[in-house]
Amino acid sequence: MVFTLKDINVCIGKEKILHNITCSISRGRWISVIGTSGSGKSTLLKTLKGLVTIDSGEYFFDNRKIVRKKSIDTTAISEVGYVFQYPEHQFFQTTVYKELVLGLKHKQYSKKRKTEAISKILQLFDLPEEIITKSPFQLSGGQRRKLAIASVMITEPKILLLDEPTAALDPMSRKKIVEGIKHWQEKGHTVIFVSHHMEDVAEYSDDVLVMQRGRIVTHMDASALFFHHGNLVEESGMILPPSVQLKNSVEKLTKEYVDIASCREADILAAVRKAVTKRGEQIV
Numbered sequence: 608m609v610f611t612l613k614d615i616n617v618c619i620g621k622e623k624i625l626h627n628i629t630c631s632i633s634r635g636r637w638i639s640v641i642g643t644s645g646s647g648k649s650t651l652l653k654t655l656k657g658l659v660t661i662d663s664g665e666y667f668f669d670n671r672k673i674v675r676k677k678s679i680d681t682t683a684i685s686e687v688g689y690v691f692q693y694p695e696h697q698f699f700q701t702t703v704y705k706e707l708v709l710g711l712k713h714k715q716y717s718k719k720r721k722t723e724a725i726s727k728i729l730q731l732f733d734l735p736e737e738i739i740t741k742s743p744f745q746l747s748g749g750q751r752r753k754l755a756i757a758s759v760m761i762t763e764p765k766i767l768l769l770d771e772p773t774a775a776l777d778p779m780s781r782k783k784i785v786e787g788i789k790h791w792q793e794k795g796h797t798v799i800f801v802s803h804h805m806e807d808v809a810e811y812s813d814d815v816l817v818m819q820r821g822r823i824v825t826h827m828d829a830s831a832l833f834f835h836h837g838n839l840v841e842e843s844g845m846i847l848p849p850s851v852q853l854k855n856s857v858e859k860l861t862k863e864y865v866d867i868a869s870c871r872e873a874d875i876l877a878a879v880r881k882a883v884t885k886r887g888e889q890i891v
């Protein structure tokens with residue numbers, strides 16, 4: 608297990624924000640964290656990155672206990688990259704170039720290699736080279752979000768904590784970025800992804816963690832959650848992904864269970880198409 612939390616409680620001021628959080632996360636998986644606004648998703652991510660004080664409970668990273676007297680040994684989690692919910696919170700440099708080169712400061716790269724690494728990451732995120740002399744605060748909202756992810760990715764973390772990384776992005780940019788992250792995860796990296804986009808959650812997650820009022824309501828395989836425990840999603844105040852809603856409507860209409868391998872949209876649409884075609888043939 609890369610992360611193991613046991614009975615973690617987090618208070619901010621006098622308010623208890625996280626209640627008895629217990630969960631284990633394996634390496635190499637994509638875990639999405641969902642829940643309505645204020646359910647504690649960002650606070651959970653901040654807890655994993657050691658950005659909030661843990662009131663009580665135990666935190667193990669790679670099976671090593673890393674909380675001592677409420678504070679986290681952050682050097683133990685240096686391979687964990689964190690993309691803030693609001694990109695503005697992570698920019699400290701005066702130019703995009705400085706922001707990106709900062710991520711390479713621990714690498715023994717020549718100037719040429721640094722420039723190449725920066726060009727490569729800009730290309731990956733579809734950001735024009737011209738922006739490198741600009742202040743991060745002169746970029747558009749979507750460009751800032753891309754820069755926020757790029758400036759963490761350039762450090763080559765093994766684990767990425769992403770807090771709503773695609774908010775404020777147009778649909779094409781969103782798809783491109785999430786697919787890029789998926790491609791990176793499939794090479795053996797771990798992704799913990801907070802998102803309100805249920806389509807993305809269904810499309811890319813291995814497991815989903817559902818939060819409600821600072822508690823983990825459930826943590827299970829994405830297909831099992833959306834196909835067999837959709838009530839937990841809805842009872843927690845969220846809406847099922849459109850493709851899952853379509854599957855449910857077809858099942859209601861045909862009174863037959865539609866068997867589907869995964870909750871990825873293409874798999875659902877193929878199975879629904881098959882079920883509808885079969886029914887059409889029976890009618891004829």
Ligand SMILES: Nc1ncnc2c1ncn2[C@@H]1O[C@H](COP(=O)(O)OP(=O)(O)OP(=O)(O)O)[C@@H](O)[C@H]1O
Pocket residue numbers: 619620622624642643644645646647648649650651692
């Ligand atoms: N710095 C803070 N001071 C006081 N309360 C806070 C602070 N940060 C978070 N909270 C409270 O903790 C609770 C959980 O907030 P959190 O940001 O973790 O929720 P979230 O699920 O990420 O919400 P969203 O989807 O809106 O980003 C909320 O009630 C919030 O008001």
